[in-house]
Amino acid sequence: MFRKGDVVRDIATGRTGIVQHANPLTDRYEIQFDGAFRNEGRDGSQLTATPADVALSVITSADFGAYAAGQIDATQVRCALCETAPCECPEFGTPEYFALLDRRHNRS
Secondary structure: OOOOOOOEEEOOOOOOOEEEEEEEEEEEEEEEEEOEEEEEEEEOOOOEEEOOOOOOOOOOOOOHHHHHHOOOOHHHOOOOOOOOOOOOOOOOOHHHHHHHHHHHEEEE
């Protein structure tokens, strides 16, 4: 059984997704894969998502230290993902956003 926020891997495609909604009473799940939602469940449909092997990866802005030391203003801190100030990241949840995220974390 999955809970909201669990990271899962689709057995059929190898894609990693995040459980957005889980209903333990009906055993139905809504999982976000690459910005698109797909419903999975055990009640007549095959559940193809399994718990993923999760490795935590954190990237911070190269400017964070200077900001924390009071040397630069918050508006000058470059985004940890797109590396620009101000941030120019694609809209959160889009395939472009997840592609940028994967590139920054060196995931293929």
